[in-house]
Amino acid sequence: MSVSFVPIPEGSDFPLENLPYAVFSKKSKPDKHRLCVAIGDYVLDLKEVAQYYAPEHQAALQSHNLNLLMSLGHEAWDAVRTRTQELLTKGSVVDVNDLRTVCLIPQSEILLHLPAEIGDYTDFYSSIHHATNVGIMFRGADNALMPNWRHLPVGYHGRASSVVVSGTPIRRPLGQTLPEGAEKPVFGACRLLDFELEMAFFIGGPGNQLGEPIKVDDAWKNVFGFSLMNDWSARDIQKWEYVPLGPFTAKNLGTTISPWVVTTAALKPFLLDNFPQEPEVLPYLRQTLPFNFDINLEVSLKPADDNETLISKSNFKHLYWTPLQQIAHHTITGCNLRPGDLMASGTISGETPDSYGSLLELCWRGTKTVELQNGKTRKFLQDYDEVIIRGHCEKNGLRIGFGTCAGQVLPAHPVD
Amino acid sequence: MSVSFVPIPEGSDFPLENLPYAVFSKKSKPDKHRLCVAIGDYVLDLKEVAQYYAPEHQAALQSHNLNLLMSLGHEAWDAVRTRTQELLTKGSVVDVNDLRTVCLIPQSEILLHLPAEIGDYTDFYSSIHHATNVGIMFRGADNALMPNWRHLPVGYHGRASSVVVSGTPIRRPLGQTLPEGAEKPVFGACRLLDFELEMAFFIGGPGNQLGEPIKVDDAWKNVFGFSLMNDWSARDIQKWEYVPLGPFTAKNLGTTISPWVVTTAALKPFLLDNFPQEPEVLPYLRQTLPFNFDINLEVSLKPADDNETLISKSNFKHLYWTPLQQIAHHTITGCNLRPGDLMASGTISGETPDSYGSLLELCWRGTKTVELQNGKTRKFLQDYDEVIIRGHCEKNGLRIGFGTCAGQVLPAHPVD
Ligand SMILES: [Ca+2]
Ligand SMILES: [Ca+2]
Ligand SMILES: [Mg+2]
Ligand SMILES: [Mg+2]
Ligand code: NI
Numbered sequence: 001m002s003v004s005f006v007p008i009p010e011g012s013d014f015p016l017e018n019l020p021y022a023v024f025s026k027k028s029k030p031d032k033h034r035l036c037v038a039i040g041d042y043v044l045d046l047k048e049v050a051q052y053y054a055p056e057h058q059a060a061l062q063s064h065n066l067n068l069l070m071s072l073g074h075e076a077w078d079a080v081r082t083r084t085q086e087l088l089t090k091g092s093v094v095d096v097n098d099l100r101t102v103c104l105i106p107q108s109e110i111l112l113h114l115p116a117e118i119g120d121y122t123d124f125y126s127s128i129h130h131a132t133n134v135g136i137m138f139r140g141a142d143n144a145l146m147p148n149w150r151h152l153p154v155g156y157h158g159r160a161s162s163v164v165v166s167g168t169p170i171r172r173p174l175g176q177t178l179p180e181g182a183e184k185p186v187f188g189a190c191r192l193l194d195f196e197l198e199m200a201f202f203i204g205g206p207g208n209q210l211g212e213p214i215k216v217d218d219a220w221k222n223v224f225g226f227s228l229m230n231d232w233s234a235r236d237i238q239k240w241e242y243v244p245l246g247p248f249t250a251k252n253l254g255t256t257i258s259p260w261v262v263t264t265a266a267l268k269p270f271l272l273d274n275f276p277q278e279p280e281v282l283p284y285l286r287q288t289l290p291f292n293f294d295i296n297l298e299v300s301l302k303p304a305d306d307n308e309t310l311i312s313k314s315n316f317k318h319l320y321w322t323p324l325q326q327i328a329h330h331t332i333t334g335c336n337l338r339p340g341d342l343m344a345s346g347t348i349s350g351e352t353p354d355s356y357g358s359l360l361e362l363c364w365r366g367t368k369t370v371e372l373q374n375g376k377t378r379k380f381l382q383d384y385d386e387v388i389i390r391g392h393c394e395k396n397g398l399r400i401g402f403g404t405c406a407g408q409v410l411p412a413h414p415v416d
Numbered sequence: 417m418s419v420s421f422v423p424i425p426e427g428s429d430f431p432l433e434n435l436p437y438a439v440f441s442k443k444s445k446p447d448k449h450r451l452c453v454a455i456g457d458y459v460l461d462l463k464e465v466a467q468y469y470a471p472e473h474q475a476a477l478q479s480h481n482l483n484l485l486m487s488l489g490h491e492a493w494d495a496v497r498t499r500t501q502e503l504l505t506k507g508s509v510v511d512v513n514d515l516r517t518v519c520l521i522p523q524s525e526i527l528l529h530l531p532a533e534i535g536d537y538t539d540f541y542s543s544i545h546h547a548t549n550v551g552i553m554f555r556g557a558d559n560a561l562m563p564n565w566r567h568l569p570v571g572y573h574g575r576a577s578s579v580v581v582s583g584t585p586i587r588r589p590l591g592q593t594l595p596e597g598a599e600k601p602v603f604g605a606c607r608l609l610d611f612e613l614e615m616a617f618f619i620g621g622p623g624n625q626l627g628e629p630i631k632v633d634d635a636w637k638n639v640f641g642f643s644l645m646n647d648w649s650a651r652d653i654q655k656w657e658y659v660p661l662g663p664f665t666a667k668n669l670g671t672t673i674s675p676w677v678v679t680t681a682a683l684k685p686f687l688l689d690n691f692p693q694e695p696e697v698l699p700y701l702r703q704t705l706p707f708n709f710d711i712n713l714e715v716s717l718k719p720a721d722d723n724e725t726l727i728s729k730s731n732f733k734h735l736y737w738t739p740l741q742q743i744a745h746h747t748i749t750g751c752n753l754r755p756g757d758l759m760a761s762g763t764i765s766g767e768t769p770d771s772y773g774s775l776l777e778l779c780w781r782g783t784k785t786v787e788l789q790n791g792k793t794r795k796f797l798q799d800y801d802e803v804i805i806r807g808h809c810e811k812n813g814l815r816i817g818f819g820t821c822a823g824q825v826l827p828a829h830p831v832d
Contacts, residue, residue, distance in 0.1 A: 119535075119576060119577055120575055120576050120577050125661060146659050146660060147594075148592075148594075148601070148656055148657060148659065151592060151600070151601050152592055152601075152657060154657070154660075154661055154664075155661065155664050156572070156573070156661040156662050156664055157572070157573040157574055157575050157664065157668070158573055159536055159573050159751060160535060160536050160576070161535055161536050161626075161751070161752050161753065161754050161757070162626055162750075162751050162752055164626065168626075169627075170627075171626075171627035171750050173748070173749035173750050174629065174700075174748050174749065174750075175748055175749050176564075176567060176568055176698060178563075178564075184567070184695070185564070185567050185568075185698065186698075187698045187699065187700060190749075210577075210578055210580065210584075210587075210670060211585075211586075211587035211669075211670075211826070211829075213590065213829075234749065237749065240564055241564060241568060241570070242660070242661075242662070243562050243564065244562060244570075244658070244662070245541060245570055245571065245572040245658075245662040245663065246572050246658070246660070246661040246662020246663070247661065247662070248570075248571050248572055248573065249745065249746065249748060249749040249751065250749070252573070252746070252749060252751035253627075253749040253750045253751060254626060254627075254750070279600070282592060282601065282603045283603065283832070284590075284603060329665065330665065330668070332589070332590050332591055332665060333589035333590065333591050333606075333650065333653065333665040333666070333668060333669040334578075334587050334589050334590075334669045334670065335575060335577070335578050335665065335668035335669060336577050336578055337577065338577050341577070410627070413627075413629075416699070
């Protein structure tokens with residue numbers, strides 16, 4: 001790998017090997033959305049340098065979101081990535097012609113937006129440790145995993161309109177809950193607000209036609225890249241509403257993603273074997289390619305006017321079902337995917353209690369507390385708490401980071 | 417009401433009092449999508465006459481889908497409707513200047529498309545007869561309605577990408593099912609493919625901001641208009657997959673809507689009292705305005721190479737929860753709605769067995785058959801069956817029709 005003319009600080013999430021995409025605007029022109037990649041503490045403004053790419057890729061790079069680039073497919077993604085690495089290398093046309101001042105912008109001077117227009121958002125439930133924990137808490141250890149769980153990647157359709165970018169505050173929701181032992185529900189602010197540590201990937205490629213499933217070993221062509229996700233969850237509202245059609249308003253109050261989309265190409269050095277599956281899955285889910293990744297994930301909680309505390313350390317590799325199996329299953333009935341669609345992993349919990357991806361599990365349904373700095377504790381989120389998710393891969397001196405996915409809880413609106 | 421210069425055939429769905437919107441293209445120019453309203457056997461091309469509307473409405477009328485018009489809000493909708501009625505009345509500028517040949521197109525010469533770009537699609541479960549029937553079949557008469565059912569409009573997020581316009585064929589899906597008594601699922605074509613008779617409404621107005629609920633008595637401002645819907649359902653796939661997060665691939669194989677959007681204004685003469693609710697709902701769902709409608713609904717089944725048989729007659733008025741309560745509940749947690757979002761009623765079953773809105777209910781879980789013409793019977797849908805939903809209001813000689821919502825079942829792809 002060559003060396004960039006942009007300085008890469010020690011421990012940066014964004015070396016020349018990463019180049020995650022985002023949609024940004026300058027703070028001075030907040031409505032002008034453009035594409036960029038991150039490099040060190042800067043971004044490269046892709047509209048400014050679009051002329052140095054192949055003609056058939058320029059329109060996508062000049063767009064105001066990533067949907068068009070996502071739609072072009074993996075060969076275009078590879079070509080664009082290679083060209084971007086060249087442009088950021090010492091001695092490139094950008095370096096030699098001293099175009100730095102026009103196309104490199106300090107990250108401190110920009111705003112970051114949703115990377116794509118998300119047509120549909122699907123949330124899976126693919127961590128076996130998370131599904132087992134939830135099962136033990138609500139149904140006991142003997143029936144922890146539902147009978148279908150090892151046969152298909154359980155998932156549900158989520159709400160696309162309320163997917164927001166890191167930094168967007170989340171209002172504590174109002175809703176109905178059924179108090180313990182009560183006959184009738186009550187109305188008020190959610191009392192069991194939680195986060196869910198997840199990762200999500202964006203669908204790329206032209207998409208499939210309605211009625212035409214995507215084969216599991218072809219599905220890698222449809223994975224553009226990954227972001228961090230916090231699937232905010234109102235546990236008390238969910239418990240009352242979810243029978244028989246699943247979570248609804250408990251999940252549509254907001255879902256936060258990190259602004260950076262780390263491409264599958266950048267994650268290649270961190271490829272792992274898939275999670276072992278037992279019993280063997282049906283043929284349409286049998287995947288021969290490895291598509292699991294060693295991505296360290298961390299959750300920190302920051303109360304108002306206090307420091308943050310690291311409360312969970314997990315890893316993408318704990319997922320039982322792969323993104324390719326998720327795509328194959330999602331489309332087996334013929335459902336059409338479109339570029340820009342978002343697919344989330346479900347809460348990523350590891351095996352040990354310090355790796356659980358939600359307060360529900362960390363505090364084991366409110367029977368324990370999470371200890372924060374300065375003697376504070378939590379069972380669920382309090383007003384003004386900020387939840388900060390971070391992720392990175394690291395190996396042989398190479399660090400591929402995801403930046404942060406953060407959101408602060410605002411107090412509920414008063415009940416009239 | 418004045419008289420149109422366009423002839424309105426006896427029994428037409430589309431008199432001057434209706435004027436439902438659609439997106440069309442001429443068969444000779446299939447890719448040029450434009451807005452229209454139906455009038456008799458013709459459509460009025462709204463792009464051609466946009467110049468005769470207020471300047472602030474012209475861009476919406478020149479658009480390629482209804483999203484912009486939907487976003488303008490109810491005052492704009494009323495102004496545009498009034499102006500369209502004027503333009504179609506005898507002696508109008510269109511009539512006098514003989515613009516008929518440029519702006520009126522026979523419906524036989526056009527293709528109809530999805531009326532809007534649907535950002536999110538939500539399916540409710542709001543017919544008490546349907547929910548009770550399903551409950552009796554699967555849980556017995558004593559627990560037919562879930563405890564939450566009378567307290568909130570149960571719903572779930574659906575798949576927007578696979579909502580298609582009437583006439584689009586639907587491929588019988590492949591998927592996993594668990595045979596009676598089996599330990600392990602099998603893979604193959606869905607054997608219990610069903611329709612669901614529903615109606616859906618499009619969200620209008622600018623939409624609410626994330627975190628800001630819409631009050632139930634304000635929600636009428638967000639109802640642009642209504643279409644017919646068939647929510648195709650793979651019963652055997654659903655039964656195996658839906659625990660605990662709800663229906664997923666059993667519902668994302670395709671959802672058909674009628675091309676015409678009948679505005680709330682056109683339905684005003686058919687307003688009814690809301691369905692009586694017992695026990696009283698929580699204050700955020702207490703609606704003072706009537707927002708129930710007398711809309712006759714019919715389902716016909718047409719086998720390949722045979723005539724159609726009317727198999728169900730239902731009515732929108734059987735819905736327990738109103739669209740306004742659905743909106744208030746959907747947004748109570750702060751979920752943001754956007755113009756063009758689609759909200760479906762859930763299967764609309766009446767009280768009597770001839771008014772049930774699905775084959776599941778009409779054949780009572782396969783214990784009975786539906787009789788078709790020529791001695792044929794059905795328990796679930798067979799390949800090449802076409803399901804045709806129609807709807808209309810009728811009173812004092814005024815007929816407001818919805819056109820048709822039709823789709824034919826294609827055979828499943830062979831399993832490799
Ligand atoms: Ca989740
Ligand atoms: Ca339905
Ligand atoms: Mg969410
Ligand atoms: Mg459907
Ligand atoms: Ni290829």
